[in-house]
Amino acid sequence: MSKIITEDHQEGEVQVFKKQSLLAETWRRLKKNWSAMVGLAIVVLLILMAVFADVLYDYDNVVIKQDIANRLQAPTSAHPFGTDEVGRDILARIVHGSRVSLEIGFLAVIFSLFIGGFLGAISGFFGGKIDNVIMRIMDVFLAIPGTLLAICIMAALGSSIFKLIIALSVSNVPVFARIVRGSVLTVRDVEYVEAARAIGCKNGTIIFGHVLPNSLAPVIVQTTLNIAGVILTIAGLSFLGLGVSEPRPEWGGMLSSGRAYIRDYSYMTMFPGLMIMITILALNLLGDGLRDALDPRLR
Numbered sequence: 001m002s003k004i005i006t007e008d009h010q011e012g013e014v015q016v017f018k019k020q021s022l023l024a025e026t027w028r029r030l031k032k033n034w035s036a037m038v039g040l041a042i043v044v045l046l047i048l049m050a051v052f053a054d055v056l057y058d059y060d061n062v063v064i065k066q067d068i069a070n071r072l073q074a075p076t077s078a079h080p081f082g083t084d085e086v087g088r089d090i091l092a093r094i095v096h097g098s099r100v101s102l103e104i105g106f107l108a109v110i111f112s113l114f115i116g117g118f119l120g121a122i123s124g125f126f127g128g129k130i131d132n133v134i135m136r137i138m139d140v141f142l143a144i145p146g147t148l149l150a151i152c153i154m155a156a157l158g159s160s161i162f163k164l165i166i167a168l169s170v171s172n173v174p175v176f177a178r179i180v181r182g183s184v185l186t187v188r189d190v191e192y193v194e195a196a197r198a199i200g201c202k203n204g205t206i207i208f209g210h211v212l213p214n215s216l217a218p219v220i221v222q223t224t225l226n227i228a229g230v231i232l233t234i235a236g237l238s239f240l241g242l243g244v245s246e247p248r249p250e251w252g253g254m255l256s257s258g259r260a261y262i263r264d265y266s267y268m269t270m271f272p273g274l275m276i277m278i279t280i281l282a283l284n285l286l287g288d289g290l291r292d293a294l295d296p297r298l299r
Contacts, residue, residue, distance in 0.1 A: 029293040036289020042282035050099040057092035064088065064247040072265055081271045084254075085261060090268065093249035094275055100250045101279070104161065105231040108168035109223055115169070116176030117219065121207050123177065124184030135181070138174040146171035147233055154242045164243055168230050179222050183215030217294035221287055228283035235276050251276050 030036055049056070057063055067087030075082045081090035123134040141149070153167035187193065188211055196206045235252030237243035244250035246257075251272040258268030 026290075026293045030289055033289040033292060035285045036293070039282040039285030039287075039289065042278060043286055046098055046102060046279060046282070049095055050102045053096045053099050056095055057089070059096060062089055062092045063096050063249060072261070074265075075267055082265070082267045084257065084268055090254070090271055093254060094251070094271060097249040097251045097254065097272070098275070098279075100161075100244055100248065101231050101234055104165055104168070104234050104244075105227045108165045108230050109172065109226045111165065111169040112172035112226070113176050113219070113223055116173040117180045117212070119173070120177040120180030120182075121184055121212055124181035125188050125203070125207050125211060131181075134177070138177050141171070141174040142178075144171075146229075147236060150233060150237060151240070151242060154237065159242060159245055161244065164234070164237065168233060171233075172226055172230065175226065176219070176222065179218055180212075180215065183218055184211055187211055187214050221291040221294065224283055224287035224290055228280045228287070231283075232276065232280055 030040075053059075065088070067083070069087065070079075070083050071085055071087040073079055073083040073087075079089050079091065081094065084090055084093070119134050119138070123131045144152075149171045150164075150167040153170060154163060157163040157166065184207075193206060193210055196210050201209075234243055234250065235255070238250045238252030239256040241256065244253055246253065254272040255269050255276075258265070258272070262269050
């Protein structure tokens with residue numbers, strides 16, 4: 001937080017005005033949006049649930065161990081969400097499934113953000129032939145639906161957590177490349193960039209030290225929304241049998257295994273479906289709130 005000091009010559013008084021940083025100003029505006037705060041609270045709870053999943057439920061003895069004697073039990077005090085077709089506690093699997101979904105979602109978006117952001121920054125800053133080549137390559141990837149592209153990559157590479165992250169990252173690179181390019185185009189010719197050029201700063205210093213830090217607002221919003229989309233894609237791929245494989249719990253995979261019992265044991269699909277819905281809703285609410293808080297036209 002910086003201070004601006006002015007002196008009143010007539011009164012002989014010194015007035016101090018505090019100028020809030022962008023982070024503090026964004027947080028102040030975000031707190032006024034109740035839906036965004038609800039989304040943030042839910043996201044924080046999900047992260048805490050994922051971090052302390054091993055403390056809440058033992059992975060080997062509760063989450064993946066089969067107990068045929070207790071299979072297909074309705075929700076009770078011992079099993080609040082019931083048990084699945086092999087006697088595993090559904091609540092415990094949902095808790096550990098949050099770790100899988102959030103871990104893959106965050107890592108995939110971070111990788112795609114770095115790669116797409118780098119390509120978009122170079123494309124927007126230099127323009128010309130470099131811009132044309134990079135954007136035409138991105139257009140080719142954008143012409144393929146993201147989920148279909150991820151399915152093709154998973155079918156080619158095989159099924160594993162690391163390969164799933166690669167598939168989801170590749171399908172999201174063009175989105176970040178276009179957003180970063182658009183943001184860079186709006187700031188690359190402003191006065192402070194021209195001043196940096198005038199004093200002899202290298203292009204890398206200008207891009208990463210001046211241009212990108214002032215282009216982060218739309219990137220932050222898109223990152224939040226993309227995490228929601230990636231988690232939904234993970235659930236879809238696992239539902240199709242191309243994502244996280246058994247016995248490791250994942251919400252989409254739980255939906256897939258429970259669909260055969262949906263008529264008589266609807267809780268097997270209801271609770272994992274609710275977790276997917278709540279997570280996507282919370283991230284979208286947070287993303288919408290960040291968009292409003294970071295919009296300079298609303299300040």
